[in-house]
Each structure stands twice: as structure tokens, then as C-alpha cells.
Amino acid sequence: MTERRAIIWFRNDLRLHDHEVLALLADTVQVLVPVYCLDPAQFEIQPSGFPLTGPLRARFLVECLEDLRAGLEARGSGLHVVLGQPEKVIPALAQTLGVREVFAERDVWGEAVKVERRLAAALEPLGVSLRGFRVSTLVHPDDLPFPAANLPESFAQFQEAVTVSGEPRAPLPPLQKLPAYPDGLDTPTLATLVQALGLSAVSDPGQQTGFKGGATVAVARLEEFVQGRRASLETLRGGAGEAAARADRFGPWLARGALSPRRIYQYVNYSGLTMWAGELANAAISELQRRDFCRFLAIKRGEWDEQSGRPPAWDDEGLRERFELWRRGETGEPFVDAHLRELALTGHLSSFGRRLVASYLCHELGLDWRWGAAWFASQLLDDDPSVNLAVWMEVTGRWRAFDRPGRLNSAEQAAHRDPDGVYCRRWLETAGAVSRRFG
Ligand SMILES: Cc1cc2nc3c(=O)[nH]c(=O)nc-3n(C[C@H](O)[C@H](O)[C@H](O)COP(=O)(O)OP(=O)(O)OC[C@H]3O[C@@H](n4cnc5c(N)ncnc54)[C@H](O)[C@@H]3O)c2cc1C
Structure with missing residues (x-):
């Protein structure tokens, strides 16, 4: 039997926990090449005078990648981080390694979706398929209580419908082992890439805010939430500082996919929180539903032309x-x-x-x-x-x-x-x- 080889192109799904496609590939593929493309254009200064990705987010992203690479290596795999456009880097890699299938998270909107199309077009003549998946929402797209084209345009209606339709799927169990990583794949260190992008001078945002990239920090933060530290908020109720303390601040990890929304749901919903903290749990779930709503709406609307947000x-x-x-x-x-x-x-x-x-x-x-x-x-x-x-x-x-x-x-x-x-x-x-x- 021939060996099945695949590439998984990581995008905003930078985690090993509760990752449906990684879990599937772990059982069905013999050689897996996890890849991340750092496109220099994303970090350059635009005509607007500022970069598409500012230095603080760039640093956070690099921390997410470091954490992901460590997690992959601990499970017998690796992370091939490359400078360049996905539509150029990935076809070349597929040819070199004799890979016929590329798996990638499908984005919902704008330039990120156009990149997917360009990649699919570049892979097709090579006989390589691009298979898309969605792993970033609380409600699995297949479980929506209406066809995506009929998504309500009001959040209240969306929330009611998804809430009565049942619980989101449970998060998947952690992965212990991954398929083999190809021998001799020459991968620069992240430090080298960071230097090439001119990001080395950025100070650690963690010192300012406590935000450090990576699933390890994200999961620890979730544990902290659940272990009842948030109960101390009772002392702040109604007083100064309550608004700031109420914020869950999972956003940066969710946006890079370093934390799964279903994992948050499971933790905050089944942790026996106090009544006051229970209110916080409801608020956290409601915010995840808001996020889902925006993502599904972007899918429904496709390219939002004038609303696409490109500054004039x-x-x-x-x-x-x-x-x-x-x-x-x-x-x-x-x-x-x-x-x-x-x-x-x-x-x-x-x-x-x-x-x-x-x-x-x-x-x-x-x-x-x-x-x-x-x-x-x-x-x-x-x-x-x-x-x-x-x-x-x-x-x-x-x-x-x-x-x-x-x-x-x-x-x-x-x-x-x-x-x-x-x-x-x-x-x-x-x-x-x-x-x-x-x-
Ligand atoms: C002008 C404007 C721009 C915004 N841009 C973004 C953005 O780029 N990315 C982003 O994630 N959120 C955005 N939000 C929504 C919201 O302000 C932030 O999600 C929230 O402040 C993040 O706080 P947190 O990290 O504590 O998230 P949490 O309270 O942990 O919430 C988890 C997730 O729920 C979603 N969420 C939370 N509050 C809202 C809300 N009011 N509306 C829609 N979704 C929500 C977000 O995706 C967030 O990551 C924006 C809000 C405004 C007013």
C-alpha cells in the first residue's frame, strides 16, 4: 500500500487541541507536513503609514507559532515555517515532497479567501487537491439550525435559534501522537524569520498586558477563569474596575485559533461556578455566539464590496x-x-x-x-x-x-x-x- 502524505497549512487555527482535521489526519495519514507561511507583505508599512499587522500582533503571532511548533515536536511532528506567499510556497513544497493533498482552514472573508482560490488554482495543474475545513466556530457549520444562506441578520434571532437547537459539539480529546514528519526538511528557526521580517525590536507585549501568544498560555488562562479566581470579582461588583475585570480577554487567542471556542464553552459551562460567576459564564458564551454570528454572516454575504473595509x-x-x-x-x-x-x-x-x-x-x-x-x-x-x-x-x-x-x-x-x-x-x-x- 502506498504511503499517504499530506500538508496541513496552518492559518488562524494555531492549536493542537480540539482540531477536527488534525485529529482526522492523525489517524489516516502516514506522513504529515504542518506548514505556516509568513507573508512579508503582511508586515510591511502600507501607504496608510502603518503595517497590516502591527508589531504587537506580529510578536503575539510568533509566540503562537513557537508554542505550536513545540507542541508538534513533542508529538513526533514539526512545523515548517516559511517566508513567502502560500500560493507559491505550498505548491513547491507539495512537488518536492510528493504530496497529493493539502488541508487548510477556510477563512470567511476578503483577501484571505482570495489567497485560498489562488492556491487552489496553483495546485490544480500539479494534480494536488486543496481541501478546506472550518474549525473556528462554537457551533459547527453542519449543526446550524438553518441553511447558511438563510442566516438571520439580527443577532438576537441568531442567538435564540442556536441556543434552542442544542448544545455545541464537545471538544475533541487531546492528541497524543502525530504522523511522521519528513526527514531533512530544512526549516529556518523562528528567530531567523523574525529578524528577516524586522520584528526583533518589538518589546514583549506580555509585560504591558499579560497577553502572551500560544495555546499553552490560553489554556492556562482558561483554567484560571474556571478555578474560581473570577469569583473574586464579587468584591468588585458595581464598583470601580468591574467593567475591566469582567472582560474574559480570550479574544487574542481565539482570533489566532490558539484556543477553541468549544473548549471555552465546556470549561465555563460545566465548572460549578458561583452564581455571580455563572452570570459571567453566560456572558462569555454570549460573546462566543456574537463571534459566530459575525463569521457566519461574513460567509453568507461573501465579498462585501464597498463594505469590504479597504480605506479610500x-x-x-x-x-x-x-x-x-x-x-x-x-x-x-x-x-x-x-x-x-x-x-x-x-x-x-x-x-x-x-x-x-x-x-x-x-x-x-x-x-x-x-x-x-x-x-x-x-x-x-x-x-x-x-x-x-x-x-x-x-x-x-x-x-x-x-x-x-x-x-x-x-x-x-x-x-x-x-x-x-x-x-x-x-x-x-x-x-x-x-x-x-x-x-
Ligand atoms: C469598533 C469595534 C471593533 C471590534 N473589532 C473586533 C475584532 O477585530 N476582533 C474581535 O474579536 N472583536 C472585535 N470587537 C468586539 C469586542 O469589542 C471584542 O471582541 C472584545 O472587546 C474582546 O474582549 P475579550 O478579549 O475580553 O473577549 P471575550 O469577552 O473573551 O469574548 C470572546 C470573543 O467573543 C467575541 N465578542 C466579544 N464581544 C463582542 C462584541 N461586542 N461583538 C462581537 N463579538 C464579540 C470576540 O470574537 C471575542 O474574541 C470589536 C468591537 C468594536 C466596537
């Missing part, structure tokens, strides 16, 4: 300068500026903070939302185009799927949420900006 060219220097002030957190509105600086320094922002600065950009500064969405996409550790664009469109008022207000009054919000200016002082370096409001 600047035809007015004044508008561009206004955007630069917003981006740097120098609008002169302290509560807005503090949030923008938190984003730039940490790569993360609370949901409220995102709405606040987005509302300010669209409704107070009168700027095109796509510039704001592009800056978010560059900075956020949890950048997920399907969620980012859906929520930006809601802020602009083009879409009302979540039924949340699009416009926020920053002065009122500051008076309500940060009456003593603690948050502003924390993130604003310039005393002048604080004194305009509090001085």
Missing part, C-alpha cells in the same frame, strides 16, 4: 491630519485619547473603549470609518476582520444587527465611567491633556 485614498490633507491625531490619541478629548493610547500600547481595548473611539472618529471627526477599522486591524491582537467590520458598520449606523447605539457622547461617558479620571491618568502621558478636563 485621502483626497483631503486636513482629514488625513485629523485621522493622524486620532490614531496617536491626540484629539484633545482625554477619555478618547486615553483609550487610543491604551490600544497603541497594548494591542487591546475593552468593547466599550472600541465603541467610544470608533464613535468619535465617525460622528465627531466626520472621518471615513474604514480608516479607523484599518487602524484597529493593524493594532488589535484579536483582529478578526469579520467582527471588526461588522461592529464598525454598526457604529456608523449602516447596520443594526446587535441593536447597540452607534453614537456615544464621550464627555457623558467619561463623567459616568471615569468620574475621578483614574483611567485617563493611567493612559495619558501629557498632564496637559488631563488638566483640560480635570484641572
Whole structure:
């Protein structure tokens, strides 16, 4: 019998736990080549003045890859990380290694889907098939209670339908062993690749925020949530700090696929949490459903043309300068500026903070939302185009799927949420900006 050889192209599914296709390949393939393509174009500075992938997310990604590689090696496999475009790298590799099948997570939207098409077209003449799968949603696509084309356009309807249709599938058991990795595959170290991409100078975001990439950290964080540390939140209830403490902050790992949404569901749903923490569990599950909703909606809508979020060219220097002030957190509105600086320094922002600065950009500064969405996409550790664009469109008022207000009054919000200016002082370096409001 001939040996079955396959490539698994890792994308935003950087984990070994609860990975349906990896589990299937583990039992059915004799030689498996796990590959990740680092495309330099993703890290270059764009005409906008900032890269598609900002340095904090780039670093987080590299940490995810280091963790994935260690996990694969511990199970007898390896990770072949290559600089280059997938549609060039993968066909060449398939030919060299005599591979006839490539497996890859299907993305939901935009350029990432176009890359899949280009790869399929490049593989076809070689007689190599590209087989897509989806492993990033809480509800398995085959378990949706309606055909994808009939997905409701309101989150409330979607949530009700998926909740009554039953529990999501249970996460798969951990993998102990993987198929053989080809001998002599020359793979540069991640340190070499990081240097080639000019990323070595980036400081560790973990020092600022506690976000360190990789499934190992993500699972430990989940354990922490479940072990009842969150119960200490009871002391914060209703008081200062509650909003920040409520955030689960699984987003960065979910976005890179380093944590499976079904694993979160299982942990938070069956861990005997206290009643107050039980509320948090419900909130966490609801957020995973919001994420599913955005992803399935992106699949349903296909390419969102004008809504695709590509920023238009600047035809007015004044508008561009206004955007630069917003981006740097120098609008002169302290509560807005503090949030923008938190984003730039940490790569993360609370949901409220995102709405606040987005509302300010669209409704107070009168700027095109796509510039704001592009800056978010560059900075956020949890950048997920399907969620980012859906929520930006809601802020602009083009879409009302979540039924949340699009416009926020920053002065009122500051008076309500940060009456003593603690948050502003924390993130604003310039005393002048604080004194305009509090001085
Ligand atoms: C303008 C704007 C842009 C946003 N861009 C993104 C983005 O690029 N990626 C992203 O994951 N989320 C985005 N969100 C949604 C939300 O703000 C973040 O998911 C949330 O703040 C992340 O916090 P967390 O890490 O504690 O996530 P958790 O509370 O751990 O939630 C887990 C996941 O649920 C989803 N989720 C949580 N809250 C929301 C929400 N309000 N709407 C939709 N999905 C939600 C996210 O995918 C998140 O990763 C955006 C919100 C706004 C207002």
C-alpha cells in the first residue's frame, strides 16, 4: 500500500487541541507536513503609514507559532515555517515532497479567501487537491439550525435559534501522537524569520498586558477563569474596575485559533461556578455566539464590496491630519485619547473603549470609518476582520444587527465611567491633556 502524505497549512487555527482535521489526519495519514507561511507583505508599512499587522500582533503571532511548533515536536511532528506567499510556497513544497493533498482552514472573508482560490488554482495543474475545513466556530457549520444562506441578520434571532437547537459539539480529546514528519526538511528557526521580517525590536507585549501568544498560555488562562479566581470579582461588583475585570480577554487567542471556542464553552459551562460567576459564564458564551454570528454572516454575504473595509485614498490633507491625531490619541478629548493610547500600547481595548473611539472618529471627526477599522486591524491582537467590520458598520449606523447605539457622547461617558479620571491618568502621558478636563 502506498504511503499517504499530506500538508496541513496552518492559518488562524494555531492549536493542537480540539482540531477536527488534525485529529482526522492523525489517524489516516502516514506522513504529515504542518506548514505556516509568513507573508512579508503582511508586515510591511502600507501607504496608510502603518503595517497590516502591527508589531504587537506580529510578536503575539510568533509566540503562537513557537508554542505550536513545540507542541508538534513533542508529538513526533514539526512545523515548517516559511517566508513567502502560500500560493507559491505550498505548491513547491507539495512537488518536492510528493504530496497529493493539502488541508487548510477556510477563512470567511476578503483577501484571505482570495489567497485560498489562488492556491487552489496553483495546485490544480500539479494534480494536488486543496481541501478546506472550518474549525473556528462554537457551533459547527453542519449543526446550524438553518441553511447558511438563510442566516438571520439580527443577532438576537441568531442567538435564540442556536441556543434552542442544542448544545455545541464537545471538544475533541487531546492528541497524543502525530504522523511522521519528513526527514531533512530544512526549516529556518523562528528567530531567523523574525529578524528577516524586522520584528526583533518589538518589546514583549506580555509585560504591558499579560497577553502572551500560544495555546499553552490560553489554556492556562482558561483554567484560571474556571478555578474560581473570577469569583473574586464579587468584591468588585458595581464598583470601580468591574467593567475591566469582567472582560474574559480570550479574544487574542481565539482570533489566532490558539484556543477553541468549544473548549471555552465546556470549561465555563460545566465548572460549578458561583452564581455571580455563572452570570459571567453566560456572558462569555454570549460573546462566543456574537463571534459566530459575525463569521457566519461574513460567509453568507461573501465579498462585501464597498463594505469590504479597504480605506479610500485621502483626497483631503486636513482629514488625513485629523485621522493622524486620532490614531496617536491626540484629539484633545482625554477619555478618547486615553483609550487610543491604551490600544497603541497594548494591542487591546475593552468593547466599550472600541465603541467610544470608533464613535468619535465617525460622528465627531466626520472621518471615513474604514480608516479607523484599518487602524484597529493593524493594532488589535484579536483582529478578526469579520467582527471588526461588522461592529464598525454598526457604529456608523449602516447596520443594526446587535441593536447597540452607534453614537456615544464621550464627555457623558467619561463623567459616568471615569468620574475621578483614574483611567485617563493611567493612559495619558501629557498632564496637559488631563488638566483640560480635570484641572
Ligand atoms: C469598533 C469595534 C471593533 C471590534 N473589532 C473586533 C475584532 O477585530 N476582533 C474581535 O474579536 N472583536 C472585535 N470587537 C468586539 C469586542 O469589542 C471584542 O471582541 C472584545 O472587546 C474582546 O474582549 P475579550 O478579549 O475580553 O473577549 P471575550 O469577552 O473573551 O469574548 C470572546 C470573543 O467573543 C467575541 N465578542 C466579544 N464581544 C463582542 C462584541 N461586542 N461583538 C462581537 N463579538 C464579540 C470576540 O470574537 C471575542 O474574541 C470589536 C468591537 C468594536 C466596537
